[in-house]
Amino acid sequence: MERWLIFIGLTGALLQVSFAKPYYYYFVNTSLTWTDAQAVCRRNYTDLATIENEADDEDVKMSSLNYTGKAWIGLYDEFVDSWKWSLNDSSFYGPGELTFRDWDTGQPSNHEGDEKCIGLYELTGKWHDYTCSDLFHFVCYNGTVNDTSSFVLVREPKSWTDAQTYCRENYIDLASVRNMTENEKIQSLPRSKNVWIGLYGEKSWSDGNPSLFRNWATGQPNGFASNPLLSVGATCTAAAFGNQEGWFDEDCTLTIPFICYRRGPENANGFRQIAGDETSITLQWDKINNNTNFVLLFNGTETFISAPDGDGPLTHTVSSLTAGTKYTFTLFSEFENLRSNGVKTSAITAPANANGLRQSAENETSITLQWDKINNDTNFVLLFNGTETFISAPDGDGPLTHIVSSLTAGTKYTFTLFSVFENLRSNGVQISAVTAPANANGLRQSAENETSITLQWDKINNSTNFVLLFNGTETFISAPDGDGPLTHTVSSLTAGTKYTFTLFSVFENIRSREVSITATTGKMRFLTSVDVCAESSTSKYYGLNG
Structure with missing residues (x-):
């Protein structure tokens, strides 16, 4: 982490600064008591240093340059608000019950700075602070009986910590005393010595931070000042x-x-992705005030974004990105060169549309669609008739195939295919596809002579045409206006010959399955007649059926 070192005068003192997030630490080389140092920090900065973790502790060290010695931080013993109960369940305590106390006169005294655990004094039954390593009997909390707290006196000398462990293993916890009724109940137990209860003291941070991080030197804290005077x-x-x-x-x-x-x-607040396409992501967050700007960190590059005039959220679009990719963005608030610790969000670009969406097969009641796979992380949603179908990316390479069933013959449908990556969709690609039309009904031979055959069949609708296949040649026959059957005559045939005809229904260039019929032309017949006028005989030919 990059750190800045700054020298500032404070009543002639040397001042250096190191920043961490969310704290920026300032070493003030002026010797003051802890209380006076606290006042200076609160007046000129925020407070004496609070240290929440090892990173903060390292930044404090960085603030001191080559200083050798000791310097105040914000941790101290506060004997009013720093007491805590071992049973740390806020729902267990009603209003005012966390702060109930029954101190004896002059208590807590923190004798020699090392009395952090609380017990009942054997003579008065009032509360005293003691060194936590003292060996006392103790009182455990054992739940409730008939809505009344149950306490158990354990007559075995233990340190406060060992007593806490024993109560947690065998009962619930060391006793919490929430009110005078419970206090008197514990006082009435047949005790003859000091007894531990569950109250103990924790050092506090000057700014009230609840951090429990500590970095004590060996043998510390020991309750003694380094200066014996x-x-x-x-x-x-x-x-x-x-x-x-x-x-x-x-x-x-x-x-x-x-x-x-x-x-x-x-x-x-509200750092989020509000839009994205294949090459850009739009981020949005809430404005803080007119004095707080922002820095967006992405791929090692920082972009400064000033606070706009007016209210409402800020919007920023990051471009030149790769489709179907997850990115991480960190947003820092910045005021007078001080940054927040930053808030992160993951955002994604929309995946590319699938290539090659096409109709690969069909019949009268189904359509088979096919398209190219993008990768193993990109799934698909097929939208059809207001219904969405999720289609996961399969293993392996090769195209994806999906069959849509229960359709109507000879009908055009529209399908929209979306690519999906991390719940973000592409803009979609559409295709129109058609089912095969039904076969014509009633295909029949309705008439014939020696050289032609007339076929007839039922019309399907105005959108369905026909193709008649005969002797390797196809003849296109459009759907006529009006109702009634269609009639088509095939000529230039040979008398007395059987022919096979195959009829296809055609809708949007998609053919039905075939229906075939066998039909036969009429035969030739021979007749002799007497020409009375010419008194001579002549021979004439007449065409006869069958």
């Missing part, structure tokens, strides 16, 4: 630099340098 127990925390590393608890009146932080701007 200071009379108060160690209740504040200093980070060591140079020859020593880690955190130390120190007397808060010690005067040493300190680390402040400034929080970067908040992240933008």
Whole structure:
């Protein structure tokens, strides 16, 4: 991570800055007590340093340059709001029950800065703070009986941590005391010694951050200040630099340098993809204010986007992308050169349309479609008659084939095919395809003579034409206007000869299955007549049927 080092004057002091996200840390080389350092940080920055993780801890070290010694951070003992119950279930506590206390006079005292666990004092039954390693009897919470809390006194000396473990393994947890009724019930148990309950103290961060990250030096915290001349127990925390590393608890009146932080701007809300095509992605997010700009990080390149005038969301389109690809974008808010920790979104380009969408086969009730596969990650949706069918990408190469059934013969249909990648669709490609028409009904021979045959069949509709196949030659016959059967005469035939005719219905250049008929021309016949006028005989030929 790139870091900036900046030198700024503060009452003549040396100041350096290192930034992490979401904290920007400032080392102030002026020796002050912890309380005075806190006041300076709150006045000029945000607060004394809060450290949430190892990355933050490294950035704090980077802020100090070559300094050797200790510097205040924001961790300290706060004996009002830093107490917690071992049973950490917010639903278990009603209004005011998390903060119920029954302290004895002068408690909590944090004697020698090392009393972080709470027990009932054997003489008064009131609450005292003790060193957590002390060995006491303890009270476990065992649920409810008839809507009343049940407590169990365990007469076995254990440290607070061991008592907590025992209660969690055998009951529910160390006892939480939510009100005076439960307090009195525990006080009434037949105890003769101090007993642990579930309350314990956690060091707090100056800004109220709940982070539990700690980087204590070996043997820390020990409850003692490093300077034995200071009379108060160690209740504040200093980070060591140079020859020593880690955190130390120190007397808060010690005067040493300190680390402040400034929080970067908040992240933008609603960072999302609102549109995409094969080569671009459109991103959108909510505006923060007129003073907060943005930096979009994509593929190692940063794009500065200024805050626009007016309200409403910001929109930015990233172009020159690859179809059907997932990309990651990081958006930083930026105010006075300070950045937020960034918010990420994954976005995808639309996949390319499938190539080669075509009708590959058909019959009277189905159409077979075929198209080229794109890749193993791109699926398809076929839209037909308002219904969508999901078709997953198959293994292997080669085209995809899909059959649409239960169709009507001789009908044109429109199909739209979408490619789908990560739930984003292409713009779709359309095709018109037709079912094969039905065969003509009633194909028959209706008349004939020595040289011709007349065929007849039922009309299907005005859109269905016909092709008659005879002796290797096809004759196109269009559908006539009006109703009634179609009639077609085949001429120049040989008398007394059997012929085979095949008729196809044709719709949009798609043919039906064939229907065939055998038909025969009329035979020749010979007659002799007497020409009375010429008184001579002549021979004449007449065509006779059959």
